[in-house]
Amino acid sequence: MIRGVTGSGKTELYVKLAKKCIEENFQILVMVPEINLIPQTLERFKKYLKIIPLQYHSNLTPTQKHKVWKACSREEQIIVIGTRSSIFLPFKKLGLIVVDEEHDGSYKQTEMFKYNARDIGILRGHNFKCPVILGSATPSFETVRNIKINKYQEYRLEKRYYKSKLPMITIIDSSIDRPNEGLTNTLIKSMKIELEKNRKVILFLGRRGFSNSVICSNCKTIVKCPKCGTNMTYHKNVEKLICHNCDFKQNIEQVKKCCDNPVLTPLGIGTQRVENKVKQLFPDKTVLRVDSDNITSKRDLEDFIEKANNNKIDIFIGTQMIVKGHDFKDISLVGILNIDAGLYSTDFRGLEKTAQLITQVSGRSGRQTEHGNVLIQTHNPDHSILNTILKEGYEKFSHIALEQRKNVNLPPYSHIGIIVLSSSNMNFSKSVLNRLKEIKRNKSIFIYGPAQSKVPKRNNQYNYQLLIGSNSSKLLSEHISKFEIYLSSLNKKIKWHIDIDPLES
Known part of the structure; x- marks a missing residue:
């Protein structure tokens, strides 16, 4: 297990290990949690190694996939960089498996055939008698437990690769500094300061679309999906209500039947709504919304990465897609718009995921700049878990939470x-x-x-x-x-x- 603070250079370490394996004529598998992380990972390996890595993921054509399968089965000296499905490639001489961001839920296949690629990777490493490297700044509780019982070895990268300091984190009490379209005055002022210095800003929130839900102000009915009962999300750019559970879609006019005088009103905020507000506040700045509504194809992804790497974006607005391992230049401010849902999740893993999210999102700030700032908006500034995460760090929080899990016999103790x-x-x-x-x-x-x-x-x-x-x-x-x-x-x-x-x- 490589536990490295965000921006500590874990990928550079993976490259050095891969170089040693290549010298010994072994095959190498590097897994990343999302397709959109493959291009930057591939470029880093390509830069330092003589072998051009192959990529493997669900967006490849059958012909492209077959080519990778053949290369693996012929004992060719290759590096494959792929998502979770790459764990099933027919390697013949595997010498190293890397599972980057091992805590990420994307390694778990939840539809049809269910599996966790991280766990299968550990099994395949055992079968090939080759090392398996798990990397994360916020290791899963299962991994933390395996380190505690000496099942895994742990190595640490305590400092950032560019020698920059970890960002300063500030909590904003949203019950006092009330958000307007998701943004508090404190956050807006901080954005102005950083943008005037030609630095970049990331705004993170957990919901895509224009608003979380839609309510009729007249009869107080919340619009629900007729197929599954989930609250529908309003997407202003297409003037539709979309169910994020089963993907059922309805035009606004189709749902105005709840009462004699329907008045539909958006509740909560989504990425589109924040985008509209930010463009009003900073009309001379380039704003990019990074979510699965806006990044829908390989070309969209390539365009996004090209713009980000060439300083063509001033303000990034997005969901989890924006925080998974991307290394953007000159990000000096990150705003987390609403962390409260995660703090009060009914899922027993909810706090673990929230702690990982806070740490990972915060890690986007100040990687290559003199300093970085993170502002977290919450209605619960005195929440004990939130303060443990911010003041004592993810590691201390994980030990406290693991003890609580142990007391009630929840995983990883069962x-x-x-x-x-x-x-x-x-x-x-x-x-x-x-x-x-x-x-x-x-x-x-x-x-x-x-x-x-x-x-x-x-x-x-x-x-x-x-x-x-x-x-x-x-x-x-x-x-x-x-x-x-x-x-x-x-x-x-x-x-x-x-x-x-x-x-x-």
Whole structure:
């Protein structure tokens, strides 16, 4: 495990290790969590090594994928830089596996065939008897635990690559300095100061679109997706309401039927709404919104990276896409517009993800400049966890949170699985899950539920789940096999899936 502060030069270390492997005629796999990180990673390896790396990801054509498969299977001396699916390439002489940003949830495949590429990478490293390098400034709790029990070795990079200092973090109390279209006066003033110095600004928020939800001011009805019941998000640029859960779309006019005099009003903020406000405040500055609505193709991505690297953007506005490993020049200010949802998440991993997010977003600031500043807007400035993260750091927070997990026997001190049933008849789903609970089990197996899934309804199907866990992964696997046998005997009117070690509960 390479634990390096943000901007510490982990990629440069990966390159040096790869160079040694090439000298010994081995193959190398470097995994990154997102496709948009491949170009910059590829360029760094290409710059220092004689071999031109191959890339592997879902956007390649079948012909391009086949070419990489053949190169791996022929024992050719290659470096592959890819996303999670690259872990299944048929390497013959693998000498090094790198999992960059190992904490990132994108390594987990959650649809259809479910797997965690990081964990499979560790298994493949064991099979090839080759080193596996996990890299992160904010390692997952599973990795922190494995370091504590000496299962993993840890190496640290304590200083930034460009010798710059870590940014200064300031909390803004949003209940006093009230945001206007997502921006407090304090943040706006700080933006003006940095922009006047020809420095760059990143504004981060967790929601794309114009607003989180839409409400009728007359009858107080919140517009929900007719297929899955999730709150619809308003996208002003296309004048549509879009469900970010099942991708159902509606025109504004189609939903004005909640009462005799509908008055639809946006609630909360999204990237588009903040973009509009920023362009009003700074009309002479170049603003780029970086989210999955705006960056939709390889060309969009290449254009974004080219503009960022050539100082053509003054203000970046985005969701998580903007913070995953990108190394932008001259960023001196980062504004985190609303961290509160993460602080009060019902998911037991919610605080872990929030702490990682704060640390990673903050790390974009001041990498190559004299100083960096981070402003965090929150209605809860005295939140104990937030203050632990900011004053004592991610490592201290992780030890406190791990102790809390241990006290209630949550992962990584236990193993869990979720069984989700989908049916047009909610009572039938619940009755099936209750029957599963009656199957004889070992005393160390615990089961909770049935309960509604995080997404209670999708495509007119009701989703209910059981959570099953044990301190023993072997016992858990054996008991889930009993569930699979029973569920396979049911008729096809009910759909089900099982997720082991889910990232969300």
